[in-house]
Amino acid sequence: xxxxxxxxxxxxxxxxxxxxxxxxxxxxxxxxxxxxxxxxxxxxxxxxxxxxxxxxxxxxxxxxxxxxxxxxxxxxxxxxxxxxxxxxxxxxxxxxxxxxxxxxxxxxxxxxxxxxxxxxxxxxxxxxxxxxxxxxxxxxxxxxxxxxxxxxxxxxxxxxxxxxxxxxxxxxxxxxxxxxxxxxxxxxxxxxxxxxxxxxxxxxxxxxxxxxxxxxxxxxxxxxxxxxxxxxxxxxxxxxxxxxxxxxxxxxxxxxxxxxxxxxxxxxxxxxxxxxxxxxxxxxxxxxxxxxxxxxxxxxxxxxxxxxxxxxxxxxxxxxxxxxxxxxxxxxxxxxxxxxxxxxxxxxxxxxxxxxxxxxxxxxxxxxxxxxxxxxxxxxxxxxxxxxxxxxxxxxxxxxxxxxxxxxxxxxxxxxxxxxxxxxxxxxxxxxxxxxxxxxxxxxxxxxxxxxxxxxxxxxxxxxxxxxxxxxxxxxxxxxxxxxxxxxxxxxxxxxxxxxxxxxxxxxxxxxxxxxxxxxxxxxxxxxxxxxxxxxxxxxxxxxxxxxxxxxxxxxxxxxxxxxxxxxxxxxxxxxxxxxxxxxxxxxxxxxxxxxxxxxxxxx
Ligand code: ASP
Ligand code: MG
Numbered sequence: 001x002x003x004x005x006x007x008x009x010x011x012x013x014x015x016x017x018x019x020x021x022x023x024x025x026x027x028x029x030x031x032x033x034x035x036x037x038x039x040x041x042x043x044x045x046x047x048x049x050x051x052x053x054x055x056x057x058x059x060x061x062x063x064x065x066x067x068x069x070x071x072x073x074x075x076x077x078x079x080x081x082x083x084x085x086x087x088x089x090x091x092x093x094x095x096x097x098x099x100x101x102x103x104x105x106x107x108x109x110x111x112x113x114x115x116x117x118x119x120x121x122x123x124x125x126x127x128x129x130x131x132x133x134x135x136x137x138x139x140x141x142x143x144x145x146x147x148x149x150x151x152x153x154x155x156x157x158x159x160x161x162x163x164x165x166x167x168x169x170x171x172x173x174x175x176x177x178x179x180x181x182x183x184x185x186x187x188x189x190x191x192x193x194x195x196x197x198x199x200x201x202x203x204x205x206x207x208x209x210x211x212x213x214x215x216x217x218x219x220x221x222x223x224x225x226x227x228x229x230x231x232x233x234x235x236x237x238x239x240x241x242x243x244x245x246x247x248x249x250x251x252x253x254x255x256x257x258x259x260x261x262x263x264x265x266x267x268x269x270x271x272x273x274x275x276x277x278x279x280x281x282x283x284x285x286x287x288x289x290x291x292x293x294x295x296x297x298x299x300x301x302x303x304x305x306x307x308x309x310x311x312x313x314x315x316x317x318x319x320x321x322x323x324x325x326x327x328x329x330x331x332x333x334x335x336x337x338x339x340x341x342x343x344x345x346x347x348x349x350x351x352x353x354x355x356x357x358x359x360x361x362x363x364x365x366x367x368x369x370x371x372x373x374x375x376x377x378x379x380x381x382x383x384x385x386x387x388x389x390x391x392x393x394x395x396x397x398x399x400x401x402x403x404x405x406x407x408x409x410x411x412x413x414x415x416x417x418x419x420x421x422x423x424x425x426x427x428x429x430x431x432x433x434x435x436x437x438x439x440x441x442x443x444x445x446x447x448x449x450x451x452x453x454x455x456x457x458x459x460x461x462x463x464x465x466x467x468x469x470x471x472x473x474x475x476x477x478x479x480x481x482x483x484x485x486x487x488x489x490x491x492x493x494x495x496x497x498x499x500x501x502x503x504x505x506x507x508x509x510x511x512x513x514x515x516x517x518x519x520x521x522x523x524x525x526x527x528x529x530x531x532x533x534x535x536x537x538x539x540x541x542x543x544x545x546x547x548x549x550x551x552x553x554x555x556x557x558x559x560x561x562x563x564x565x566x567x568x569x570x571x572x573x574x575x576x577x578x579x580x581x582x583x584x585x586x587x588x589x590x591x592x593x594x595x596x597x598x599x600x601x602x603x604x
Pocket of ligand 1: 154
């Protein structure tokens with residue numbers, strides 16, 4: 001029988017009336033013939049209160065005690081929910097993380113789930129109980145209580161669904177679903193009927209998502225359909241799922257990540273291993289690096305820019321300084337009050353001119369772009385923090401995102417079953433090729449790579465020393481798009497000293513046309529020096545957990561450096577890492593990566 005995991009966040013169990021309503025939803029799903037596991041967060045803001053209590057005693061609570069403390073919030077909730085179900089005439093069984101068999105690693109306050117032993121849960125489900133599970137917690141190999149990081153109940157819920165396949169997961173929260181952007185910033189954001197895992201990951205990773213991003217990683221890895229809906233009304237919500245019919249929109253959403261810092265290592269010798277030296281030092285400090293931009297080399301020296309969360313800035317700066325000294329780089333530049341705006345869409349690569357349109361929109365609003373990176377499904381730009389909200393709003397409107405959700409819901413009225421929010425898991429399993437192979441031995445949150453692919457038909461074009469002012473990227477990429485030239489990866493670096501460098505790739509057969517066009521533009525308006533490299537190849541590493549496991553970028557640069565491969569251009573996102581290398585080194589580079597990641601590569 002199919003299992004439905006219903007997760008209830010803190011606001012959905014904030015008082016006993018809400019607890020009764022949550023219990024009713026579980027009983028309803030059970031009476032429709034499903035086996036039901038509820039995953040419950042701590043009531044209301046109780047986890048915050050526990051954090052505050054600890055802070056009254058010490059600035060540095062031992063992390064093991066912190067987990068002992070924080071895990072109590074969920075234990076209160078499951079007991080009360082189970083009592084409510086009993087009182088309403090149902091059968092319920094409350095369980096803590098260790099009783100559920102949720103085994104984690106030992107990283108207190110940010111543990112990752114290793115395995116879930118489903119047998120005890122199955123036994124209770126088979127005897128007609130609703131299992132009421134503590135979210136957010138598990139147990140490490142020594143028997144210590146662990147927690148998964150703030151907001152981690154989503155991750156518990158999807159991981160339980162993965163352990164109990166075939167299954168689906170319903171997330172009950174205080175918003176109606178997944179929106180095209182943060183409705184607090186753009187009042188006209190629209191609710192999407194469905195969105196792919198990949199898009200959701202890119203959005204969740206930027207703080208715009210309603211969900212803990214590790215939960216989406218698990219959903220993608222195990223193919224668990226996730227439905228996000230509101231606890232307090234019967235409105236239809238949003239599906240997060242990727243299937244053959246998932247809409248491939250050029251742009252599905254836009255997101256804003258505030259409080260970024262940009263660091264640039266200047267004058268880096270352009271030799272194999274430079275990126276490794278920089279990023280391994282930062283990885284050792286456990287800092288997740290966000291946008292990474294390395295531009296094409298100028299006189300054997302290059303600049304490597306990247307962004308981190310502002311809270312990680314001082315750790316990052318000291319690591320970057322040490323790396324710069326070791327490499328003999330010429331210095332460091334940084335900027336603190338910056339924000340990242342991104343657009344995400346599964347069909348972006350099939351629609352020429354999306355990036356150009358974003359740049360034009362920002363230019364029309366008089367907003368200067370400080371840095372650019374693109375991947376197949378995402379364009380990100382860095383702007384001054386003071387421009388951020390205006391930039392987000394402008395981009396959201398330019399792509400018509402305010403109308404997107406309603407238009408799709410109208411076109412597909414049967415998509416939802418309003419009310420229960422559940423589609424039949426059995427039907428889903430029939431319709432979609434659900435993977436129900438026994439994967440019980442593997443680690444639920446381990447990194448996995450679908451593929452390490454080589455694209456060998458591209459060339460690199462670079463424009464050096466362009467004026468760092470609004471409208472430049474818009475002009476260049478607008479004209480390139482108008483000439484029917486397809487641009488793939490774009491990077492623009494930081495514009496240190498008032499000048500920026502732009503690098504991008506085009507199909508090799510369009511290289512000459514592209515260079516000719518740029519030269520013509522140079523004659524009419526000042527561009528920087530144009531150079532190109534005909535023989536370039538792109539290596540794309542696609543997978544899950546590439547960023548949540550901070551060692552991956554480090555391992556990648558290490559493997560390339562050990563193989564003596566020089567990296568010409570880099571960009572990264574949640575689900576992809578792209579590097580450009582010389583065509584004649586491409587196969588060697590691909591082999592080195594396949595060997596390095598053999599343990600986590602599940603595709604070709
Ligand atoms: N109660 C935990 C927190 O507040 C876990 C969760 O709500 O997902 O972070
Ligand atoms: Mg919560």
